[in-house]
Amino acid sequence: MREIGIDALDDMARGAGILGTGGGGDPYVGKLLAREAIRRHGPVTVYDIDEVPADATVVPVSSMGAPTVLLEKLPGGTEELTALRALEAVLGRQATHIVPIEVGGVNSMIPIAAAAQAGLPLVDGDAMGRAFPEAQMVLPTLIGVRNTPMAVADDKGNTLVLDAVSNHWAERIARAACVQMGCQVSCADTVLRGDQLRDGLVPATLTLAEELGRAVRVARAEHADPVAAAVAVLGGVTLFSGKVVDVERRTTGGFARGRARLEGTGTLELDFQNEHLLARRDGAIVATTPDLICVLDTDSGEPVTTEAMRYGLRVTVVGAPCDPRWTTPAGLELAGPRYFGYDCDYLPLTAA
Amino acid sequence: MRIGIDVGGTNTDAALIGDGGQVLAAVKSPTTEDVTSGIAAALDALGATDVSAVMIGTTHFVNALVEAARLEPVAAVRLGLPATAALPPLVDWPDRLRETVEGAVHLCHGGHEYDGSPISALDVDELRAVAADIRRRGLRSVAISSVFSPVSDDSERRAAEILAAELGPDVHLSLSAEIGRVGLLARENATIVNAALRPLADRTVAAFGEALRRAGIDAPLFLSQNDGTLMDVDHARRYPVATFASGPTNSMRGAAYLSGLxxxxxxxxxxxxxxxxxxxxxxxxxxxxxxxxxxxxxxxxxxxxxxxxxxxxxxxxxxxxxxxxxxxxxxxxxxxxxxxxxxxxxxxxxxxxxxxxxxxxxxxxxxxxxxxxxxxxxxxxxxxxxxxxxxxxxxxxxxxxxxxxxxxxxxxxxxxxDHFEVANAVGAAIAQVGGEVDRVFSGPRETVLAEARAEAVERALRAGAREGSVRIVDVEELPLAYLPGDATRVRVKAVGDLDLEKIDA
The missing domain is CATH 3.30.420 (Nucleotidyltransferase; domain 5)
Incomplete structure (x- = not known):
């Protein structure tokens, strides 16, 4: 057990940005939300997975929608608790713990704000170990945990409680509702019992995010290589270092798809759909989803989102192994390259 | 002939540019506390009075913010309730600057969704109460922001009308839709900074005018903006924040001009x-x-x-x-x-x-x-x-x-x-005028781009560009992630040569 105070948020947000693999939304607004909530309600207690009682009711709280909309239409501040209370009403029991559904990007911060407001402890872990774009792309889906009932709340006070025949259907319906509600909503869903956490979560990812962010900050302060520091914490490999020379974007089916070309010693092509999903070095695939493909600013070690990719940026592309459950056949069916429409199989990372 | 002036923290540089574009004379003179006498001294040293325009680039306003001095307390009025209440205006400002600038913070109803539809209805009584509070506190400058005002500035404009009717012409209003792009906190911050600089802008622009009069120059005055384009003095009084990065911009544009690259x-x-x-x-x-x-x-x-x-x-x-x-x-x-x-x-x-x-x-x-x-x-x-x-x-x-x-x-x-030491004054003198659009559009790509281009050109013409000289210099498209449909954020910038006849007219 430990506490998350205001001092931890900068590092954690930076690390969460790196774990967002280009997507998940800029954690800046999330960080401010967490900071203001902690300022008002005090620090948040965090438990390791092992410390949570078997009969606990652990509720992931997250935001859904377009990161660009979150930058413009800031939350009212009541959405998370409204969603949580609506979910508790249909569950017939109260949440005992809050947990992030997604450690990558802004959804690492939203649960901290929610936990501070609800006066509940947080669990150190998340259901992805990175960022993914859809609600069913979580480890609980692999162990048969349903993401419904799902409660969705907007800034205007509208609430939706959703039941669906599958986790995929819940995603489809919630996404459509989200657009109608103004493209930025809070969700409470995918309820886990305490004894399901070991199978349903990637452990200690909030701690990982904080360590990652700290390593980059400290390396920078000591004039050491911040990217190398990040690679060491991630246990990853440096795939490429170079300059962005072309970015091509298009929108299909609600995804900002695109491809970036980097030049350095050879070339690297990055395919992205909100997150970076595929990396080809000199024409040969070197990394694929669900492994993490993180793009960092070569000088500062700061994460570069797919939206911020632009001509001339000097970046280093880092591959980091995902949680091994994602590379099982069921995991790959949920979030492997073919699910995203790429005609290739998952290729495990090899040391560069 | 035209004159370019760069009012820096240490030196005031001036360059006289002939009608053929050649640099006829250049001088350096120390910047003075009152600004006016430093410029007047530089103009005297140049010795030319028969000029068609004077362009000034200055770090005066950004320096005021950096020093947290000469700033006016601001009433920040944001339209967007019930959204946005979690993070009120000025939420992430450094304490010292916030204490100087924060006059009052008001969260009100209004604002728009990403597609321009209202979040909630504007509440006239609520805004009248805000006006009464602003009057009671004796605040003279107001920053108005609303959610998605780059998509629809309807809320901001109507709120400005209501506040103006209540507060009268002596209270300055700065609207976020006229100042920044998508990203509420950043745009609102820029608007609050602008509001805090308004009285200083009035004084400074008046001082510039006085310096010209003292030097015997009767020509229109322009200030350079961050993007290397010009604004007239009336615009500069209302948008001092637009000068913030004009220093490096002018030196780069001047370098390009002097080198021919x-x-x-x-x-x-x-x-x-x-x-x-x-x-x-x-x-x-x-x-x-x-x-x-x-x-x-x-x-x-x-x-x-x-x-x-x-x-x-x-x-x-x-x-x-x-x-x-x-x-x-x-x-x-x-x-x-x-x-x-x-x-x-x-x-x-x-x-x-x-x-x-x-x-x-x-x-x-x-x-x-x-x-x-x-x-x-x-x-x-x-x-x-x-x-x-x-x-x-x-x-x-x-x-x-x-x-x-x-x-x-x-x-x-x-x-x-040649004249490398006064490149920024030259950059000020050769600046063009521009128009920019940055909004979320939806619809087929070709239609959207055509619409955005036409709007940018129109804005450049309105800003004083010569008909026929306007060209599109930058187009950027950014599809909105995690959304079905084809909402796309489009930025288009158009620039053209300054039409002095248009300004005189």
């Missing part, structure tokens, strides 16, 4: 730093994302500049290292060549015979070769970090400190044009 790297070497920027199509490459100014997150259009701690006043260490410590404006008393006791980068340049400044005999025997080689290597490395392709890139050196460099390793084409 439109695509190049520009290194402006001053007393303390060397600032490296990239010109593409005659305009500075802009920094991506949000820029911090005095600890405030904004989304100004700011040139992408890399600064390193090497300048004419840089102190040379016993080990031959140069900078980042600098004698700054005390160069003329502390450098060896001026009879001082500190070995500076300028002394090295004199010792190497690259500059004739002060007394060269005082630096005879100084080892200049190795430290100047290090200076050249570090500047070359900075230019290399900023370049965007392996293609040959010409480098233009400007600023008083550029005498430190004669060659850059890895760059074959390095130039220091």
């Amino acid at each position: 439109t695509d190049c790297a520009v290194v402006d070497i001053g007393g303390t730093t060397s600032d490296v920027g990239i010109l593409s199509g005659g305009f500075p490459r802009e920094a991506a994302g949000e820029a911090m100014v005095a600890g405030v997150r904004t989304n100004f259009r700011i040139p992408d500049v890399l600064s390193i701690g090497i300048g004419g006043g840089s102190i040379v260490g016993p080990d031959g290292s140069v900078g980042p410590r600098s004698v700054g404006f005390r160069l003329s008393s502390e450098a060896l060549v001026f009879g001082g006791s500190t070995l500076t980068a300028t002394d090295l340049a004199v010792a190497a015979g690259r500059a004739e400044i002060g007394d060269p005999s005082r630096v005879a025997g100084v080892d200049h070769e190795r430290p100047l080689k290090v200076v050249a290597e570090r500047v070359a490395e900075a230019v290399d970090r900023m370049r965007t392709s392996a293609a040959p890139l010409p480098v233009v050196l400007v600023g008083g400190g550029s005498v430190l460099i004669d060659r850059l390793p890895g760059f074959d084409d390095v130039r220091r044009p």
Whole structure:
């Protein structure tokens, strides 16, 4: 057990940005939300997975929608608790713990704000170990945990409680509702019992995010290589270092798809759909989803989102192994390259 | 003829540009506390009164923010309830600046969704109560922001009408839709900064006008904006924040003009730093994302500049290292060549015979070769970090400190044009006028782009561009992630030559 105070948020947000693999939304607004909530309600207690009682009711709280909309239409501040209370009403029991559904990007911060407001402890872990774009792309889906009932709340006070025949259907319906509600909503869903956490979560990812962010900050302060520091914490490999020379974007089916070309010693092509999903070095695939493909600013070690990719940026592309459950056949069916429409199989990372 | 003036923290530079575009005269004069007499002195030294326009670039407003001085307390009014209440205006400001600027914060109903539909209805009674509170507190400047005002400025305009009717013409209103782009906190911050500068802008613009009158010049006055385009004095009074990054922009545009290049790297070497920027199509490459100014997150259009701690006043260490410590404006008393006791980068340049400044005999025997080689290597490395392709890139050196460099390793084409020391005043003189659109559009791509282009051109014409001279210089599309449909954020910038007849009319 430990506490998350205001001092931890900068590092954690930076690390969460790196774990967002280009997507998940800029954690800046999330960080401010967490900071203001902690300022008002005090620090948040965090438990390791092992410390949570078997009969606990652990509720992931997250935001859904377009990161660009979150930058413009800031939350009212009541959405998370409204969603949580609506979910508790249909569950017939109260949440005992809050947990992030997604450690990558802004959804690492939203649960901290929610936990501070609800006066509940947080669990150190998340259901992805990175960022993914859809609600069913979580480890609980692999162990048969349903993401419904799902409660969705907007800034205007509208609430939706959703039941669906599958986790995929819940995603489809919630996404459509989200657009109608103004493209930025809070969700409470995918309820886990305490004894399901070991199978349903990637452990200690909030701690990982904080360590990652700290390593980059400290390396920078000591004039050491911040990217190398990040690679060491991630246990990853440096795939490429170079300059962005072309970015091509298009929108299909609600995804900002695109491809970036980097030049350095050879070339690297990055395919992205909100997150970076595929990396080809000199024409040969070197990394694929669900492994993490993180793009960092070569000088500062700061994460570069797919939206911020632009001509001339000097970046280093880092591959980091995902949680091994994602590379099982069921995991790959949920979030492997073919699910995203790429005609290739998952290729495990090899040391560069 | 036209006159370009750069009012910096230390020097006021002026350049007289002939109708053929040639630099006829250039002067440097110390910046004065009242601004007016420094400009008047520079104008006197130039000696020309029969000019068609005067363009001024200034760091006066950004300096006020950095110093947290000369700022007006602001009433920040945001429209968007029930959304946005979690993070009220000024939420992420440095404490000292916030204390100076925060007059009152009001969260009100109104604002728009991403598609322009209302979040909630504007509440007239609520805004009247806000006006009463503003009057009671005696505040004279108001910043109005609303959610998605870059998509629809309806809420902001109606709220401004209501507040103006209640508060009268003596209270300034700054609207976020006219100042920034998508990103509420950053745009709102810029609007609050603008509101805090409004009274200072009135005084400063009046001082500029007075300086011209004193010099006997009766010509329209313009101020340079961050993106290298001009605004007239009326606009400058209302949008002082638009001048924030005009310093580096003017020096880059001036360097392009003096060298005849439109695509190049520009290194402006001053007393303390060397600032490296990239010109593409005659305009500075802009920094991506949000820029911090005095600890405030904004989304100004700011040139992408890399600064390193090497300048004419840089102190040379016993080990031959140069900078980042600098004698700054005390160069003329502390450098060896001026009879001082500190070995500076300028002394090295004199010792190497690259500059004739002060007394060269005082630096005879100084080892200049190795430290100047290090200076050249570090500047070359900075230019290399900023370049965007392996293609040959010409480098233009400007600023008083550029005498430190004669060659850059890895760059074959390095130039220091005539009048390099007043490049920013020249940049001010040659500025164009522009129009920009940055909104979320939905619809088929071709229609959206055509609509955005037409709007940008229209804005440039309205700003005073000459018919037929306007061209699109930048188009950026950004599909909104995680959303079905085809909502796309589009930024288009158009610029054209200033039509003086249009201004006179």
